[in-house]
Amino acid sequence: MKKYLIVIEKTKTGYSAFSPDLPGCIASGKTKQEVENLMQESIGFHLEGLKSQKAKIPEPVSMPAYCAIPA
Secondary structure, three states: OOOOOOEEEEOOOOEEEEOOOOOOOEEEEOOHHHHHHHHHHHHHHHHHHHHHOOOOOOOOOOOOOOOOOOO
């Protein structure tokens, strides 16, 4: 099983998300949970498309990290 990082951002109308390791793989939804669920589906769909084109499946290489900056 591979785990792909997703980045979730708050928008004016809800949330959007993308995966840095899968260019073009995006989703948006009204709630954080909805966008997480949609990204799971989107990643599956994206990978199936790559497989059907016999394209290389990118390895997940992105990882989360935070930088603490004094305010």
